[in-house]
Amino acid sequence: MTMLALNNVSKSFGALTVTDDASFDVPEGQALGIIGPNGAGKSTLFNLITGNLRSDSGSICFQGRDVTRVSAMQRCLTGIGRSFQIPQPFEKLTVFENLLVAATHGRNQSEPEVRDACADVLERTGMLRRANTPAGQLSLLERKRLELARAMATAPKLLLLDEIAGGLTEGECQSLIATIRDIHTQGVTIIWIEHVLHALTSVVERLLVLDFGKVIGIGAPDEIMASRAVQEIYLGIDV
Numbered sequence: 416m417t418m419l420a421l422n423n424v425s426k427s428f429g430a431l432t433v434t435d436d437a438s439f440d441v442p443e444g445q446a447l448g449i450i451g452p453n454g455a456g457k458s459t460l461f462n463l464i465t466g467n468l469r470s471d472s473g474s475i476c477f478q479g480r481d482v483t484r485v486s487a488m489q490r491c492l493t494g495i496g497r498s499f500q501i502p503q504p505f506e507k508l509t510v511f512e513n514l515l516v517a518a519t520h521g522r523n524q525s526e527p528e529v530r531d532a533c534a535d536v537l538e539r540t541g542m543l544r545r546a547n548t549p550a551g552q553l554s555l556l557e558r559k560r561l562e563l564a565r566a567m568a569t570a571p572k573l574l575l576l577d578e579i580a581g582g583l584t585e586g587e588c589q590s591l592i593a594t595i596r597d598i599h600t601q602g603v604t605i606i607w608i609e610h611v612l613h614a615l616t617s618v619v620e621r622l623l624v625l626d627f628g629k630v631i632g633i634g635a636p637d638e639i640m641a642s643r644a645v646q647e648i649y650l651g652i653d654v
């Protein structure tokens with residue numbers, strides 16, 4: 416089954432076309448990586464998928480249903496979860512309380528109904544021992560894990576990760592990769608924007624390249640990384 420399908424989606428901010436006739440599918444259970452230079456339109460693409468932005472034209476289907484005009488809240492309730500490039504947890508709330516907020520709003524359920532699920536998410540994201548720590552006291556890696564956990568607390572079928580590995584040391588990055596790989600292995604479909612390429616290619620089955628809002632390649636990671644388009648445009652190498 417196709418989890419997500421974009422058909423000829425475009426978005427402009429004034430004269431600047433940031434998403435240019437984008438079309439691609441993500442099958443259920445797949446992990447797709449998105450790469451591209453700064454300003455290529457990667458986060459905008461996420462905002463269009465989540466409903467934080469409305470497209471100017473084209474359609475977006477989630478599990479076979481056209482969600483192009485559906486609100487961000489409704490898209491979250493139907494199973495599209497995301498992390499943000501800059502984590503903004505409730506700093507004074509504990510890790511567990513942050514998850515309760517995400518889960519009650521993201522699932523439209525009461526606190527008692529989501530408590531067990533939140534405890535499960537703490538475990539799956541490696542944050543169990545930090546459950547009672549205020550978010551403002553976490554290390555960078557733990558903030559990234561909390562961002563992942565807040566997205567997971569909404570029970571996503573499709574998880575969008577926006578540069579979640581940025582700024583981590585190599586060891587921290589490897590431990591986060593292991594967590595994301597586990598989540599993927601447990602059946603969550605993932606789209607992951609990342610500049611840390613080795614992190615991406617160690618998890619995803621397909622890579623999509625964006626440049627000036629256009630999808631200029633999609634395919635197996637080794638084919639995409641070896642392609643002329645990526646070497647010229649993304650890596651800036653003359654070939």
Ligand SMILES: Nc1ncnc2c1ncn2[C@@H]1O[C@H](COP(=O)(O)OP(=O)(O)OP(=O)(O)O)[C@@H](O)[C@H]1O
Pocket residue numbers: 428433451452453454455456457458459460
């Ligand atoms: N709300 C907005 N209004 C006007 N321009 C915007 C808006 N959001 C994004 N842009 C512009 O759209 C372009 C694409 O931005 P976007 O954040 O999607 O790129 P990106 O590929 O995610 O970049 P990065 O890798 O640096 O995070 C940029 O030129 C940006 O300045």
